[in-house]
Amino acid sequence: MQIETLVEDVMHQTVETVSAAATARTAAERLRDAEVGSIVVTREGSPAGIITDGDIVRLVANGANLDEVEVTAFMSSPVRTIAGDASVEDAADILREHGIDQVVVTKGESLVGVLSIRELSYYLPQFLFESVIDTGEEWAGGYEDRDDAGLSVGDVVRFSQSISDEEVRRFAEISGDENPLHLDDAYASQTRFGGRIVHGALVSSAVSAALARLPGLVIFLSQNLTFRAPVHIGDRVTAACEVIENIGRGRYRLKVEVTDPEDEQVITGEATVLVEAAPATE
Template sequence: MRIKTLVSDVMRQTIETVSAGATVRTCAERLRDADVGSLVITRDGDPVGIVTKSDLVSLIADGADLTTQTADSFMSSPVVTVDRSRSVEHAASLLREEDIEQLVVTEGEALVGVLSVTELSYYLPRFQYETTVETGKDWEYAYEDRESQGLSVGDVVRFSQRLTEAEVEEFASLSGDTNPLHLDDAYAEQTRFGGRIVHGALVSSVISAALAKLPGLVIYLNQNLSFRGPVHLGDHVTAVCEVMDRVGERRYRLQTEVFDDDEELVISGEAVVLVDEAPAVER
């Protein structure tokens, strides 16, 4: 079973703040004296931006006036925050999506720490690997490549998708699974789930979608699944598939997991796939 590493386990608890009116020189001195990589900029006690050492180096190199130019003129804003109870994988996604190197960690409305790419890389070594990201209207795919050539142990592929009412109804029609738990609001409200849920087979299909994004022609050989929790209509789910072993010529064993919006594990299992070289197709 996966042990979730939280932002609170990784973050730097020392958080240094300066007012938005602090000068460049003041910011530089605070960074030096506190021996930290960033300052949170506040106005009336609220965080409004962040300044890093690299920001200051660039500013000074450009000839900034150290005694008159203030933090609010060059800070990165708005502040991107993450709750201390979220997972490090969620924090990594935020850093990539926002294209930043620092997150401010919160607990409720309180500032409790800072998390940078550097700290995160100690806990997520693959965070340093080359990552390919693609997005569509209702889905997102990311492939973290441990080595530059082909599939290898440690590679991780993720596929995220929102499972809507329309998709549930279409799946019921295609599969013949018309269980009212998936289709009838009044019926489903009387069950332990308190409402309609997505077919387990439809939820598990995001694993297949993730595996199909691996390099090469992927052929399913085996898949076992344990259903850990329900997925409700409209939930956003993410399949995370990590290559665990090479088990034969072009055959690989993967850990396959699906998480919901709250990062709760809803499906766990393992798969074995055969990966052939993809045929060349003229487009």
């Protein structure tokens, strides 16, 4: 069962507006005071365009007089809109189709939010990066050094495992998370999932297991994960982590993805790790 994330769940809920007759300076001051990255230009109450802080920077760099330039001269138009109850996948399609980085969210005739690539990427990391999953093999895990020159951008590490009923019950005991959704068949059968599911934290442990297979001593610094769908008892999950950035000083940013036996994404996100030389062993 896929858990749908809606635009209204992730949008920026503050919508700043200026009239079509406003100057660039008015727009710049509004952006500054509201501490937002975009502002909607309205004409007779309807959205006519959108301005970002980047648009203002370009004006200043080009030597424009902000008091003389009206917002209609440099706003992006027409404004692309999406309903708040649409899915984030629908929003991604609009951004791709029109080559834009922000979309205005509406509810009826009202403007209720703004959704940008930044917010969207938290929930759809695959919107920025291609899939790195290659499932179906019966291996437990492995490291793919794509350019054969040590840990670098493009390297991929994977881990695959089945999660049994015993492991779910042991995890509940160890963690203290005894939610009946994970342990009680009768209770779980009455929920939206129709049966027991695995703890999200236990599923995400496949990510840690994959990262442990990177060469060297791996220290987890941070992660930002979105749980996209449930995992059922007995399912085999596969985690894949691809190095997408060398931050420096031994730190790397990775794209994270976990899939179920049907290759459906159950977790997406990013992780940051510190990799040091492994200590010598006798």
